[in-house]
Amino acid sequence: MKTSDLPQPLPLAVALIGYGGAARVFHAPLISGVPGLHLHSIVSRQHAAVAQDWPQVRCVPDVDAVYQDPSIDLVVIATPNASHFELAQAALKAGKHVVVDKPCTVTLAETQCLLALAQTQGKLFTVFQNRRFDSDFLTLQQVLKGGALGRVVEVNSHFDRYRPQVPVRWREQALPGAGLWFDLGPHLLDQAVVLFGAPDAILLDCANLRTGAVVNDWFHAVLRYTRSHGGLRVVLHASTLVADGGPRWAVHGERGSFTSYGLDGQEEALKQGARPHWQALGDWAENKNPGQLLSVQQLPGVSEPVVVRQQVAGCAGNYLAYYNQLCDHLQGLAPQPCVTTHQIHTVMKLLTFGEQSAQQGRWVSLTESCSLPQPAEQRA
Known part of the structure; x- marks a missing residue:
């Protein structure tokens, strides 16, 4: 039997939260360009912009409509950095796989909390790093x-x-x-x-x-x-x-x-409205x-x-490769997403320790301990 004759997995339904520059330029075109993904919903109050760019995609004003929708498999968060933690935490608790635009969160403690929650929930939590494919x-x-x-x-x-x-x-x-x-x-x-x-x-x-x-x-x-x-x-x-x-x-x-x-010219091409597709590169x-x-x-x-x-x-x-690899992983065709838990943690640690270095004017070892602000829900 040919591989093409085997039953193909259904496309994964994706909800995109936010419709600012990152969502409009990168995430929406790239998600829609991968055959195994279906851009199902966009959470935004910019209804006119979404309707013009993606008339076939449902636009909802509130994240609860996405979290409570059992048909949504994957939530992609492309909102201001300070909102990543709260939105990702809620999505994971709702049983969704989650991608956040870089940076993961604004503190190392928030990232650690989300990585632990994803493991507990048995869901994917990863970060969008398109420049691996420059x-x-x-x-x-x-x-x-x-x-x-x-x-x-x-x-x-x-x-x-x-x-x-x-x-x-x-x-x-x-x-x-x-x-x-x-x-x-x-x-x-x-x-x-x-x-x-x-x-x-x-x-x-x-x-x-x-x-x-x-x-x-x-x-x-x-x-x-x-x-x-x-x-x-x-x-x-x-x-x-x-x-x-x-x-x-x-x-x-x-x-x-x-x-x-x-x-790399891909960003400029996307800004000009290009919509690449995996099967017609x-x-x-x-x-x-x-x-x-x-x-x-x-x-x-x-x-x-x-x-x-x-x-x-x-x-x-080829920025499409990020979402294609992610899709393969979620459909059981790849052992892990391209951005691993260890890499997410390491980058966030470097961002945090880098800030400490700039404030103190010295080298900071990654083996040092630092005082980590707690996630909002854990603060007294």
């Missing part, structure tokens, strides 16, 4: 796997933009989980954890550089891998005032270097961010090693 990141993984750089000693990961005006939005206000560290930090930290695991310590500096900025719009973090990877240093940097950016990646090893310029997954590899090689007939420069065609980026 073309440049996948290309870098391929280069590292091939061993052309030898032992890696330094990684520079920059996510710089030129946005001199402070926009009027919650991310720019003095609110829990606001600022660039909690916006782009989760992406860069997650990529570092995927590549090298948890570091031993973190050093973070943050600043408010734009005129009128009240939360950090610049950060520079260093991850120290003393006990593993031969003392590797990973530098994570983001700024909103870089008009002419340098490399997105600059990775150096004992046998060579890898550099890559520019940001076409040019969507095209690699538009080739890298450059400089490797030290011993060439035949040459007495001294020489530096060989070559373009790396690399891998194609």
Whole structure:
């Protein structure tokens, strides 16, 4: 019997909470582009916007309609960061699988509480990390796997933009989980954890550089891998005032270097209204961010090693892969989602200890204990 002749699992019904930028640009198009998922409901008071973009999707104004609907399998939370904990907790208690947009929550204690609750409920709880599927990141993984750089000693990961005006939005206000560290930090930290695991310590500096900025719009973090990877240093940097950016990646090893310029084009395509589909990817997954590899090689007939420069065609980026892997896991076709419980906890710990480092002006070891604010329901 052919695989195609076997009964196919029914699509999983997905409810999307929120219809701001993250939901509109990323989650709704990507969910609808995976055959095993069905965008069933959107929780939003923007009925007109939802009806225009997704006329076939039910729009409800209140989350209770989703929590109480037995047909909903998965809840995706794409709301301001400070609301993630309360919404995810309620969804898990209602017996739903849950995806939250990054960052997981605004405190480590809240994340720990949700991870424990998900285990108790026997439900999936994970975080949306689409930049694992950026073309440049996948290309870098391929280069590292091939061993052309030898032992890696330094990684520079920059996510710089030129946005001199402070926009009027919650991310720019003095609110829990606001600022660039909690916006782009989760992406860069997650990529570092995927590549090298948890570091031993973190050093973070943050600043408010734009005129009128009240939360950090610049950060520079260093991850120290003393006990593993031969003392590797990973530098994570983001700024909103870089008009002419340098490399997105600059990775150096004992046998060579890898550099890559520019940001993956999928975000811009989605902002322009693109709606990719898993079964008709076409040019969507095209690699538009080739890298450059400089490797030290011993060439035949040459007495001294020489530096060989070559373009790396690399891998194609594809954000749909996040939700496709998630779907496979929930349908029993994959042992785990791409973002694991351990990775979620590690990234949230780095975000929290990074804040502690910036406040105290010192390296903070991940083995240290820190005073954790308790989740709202546990506060006296």
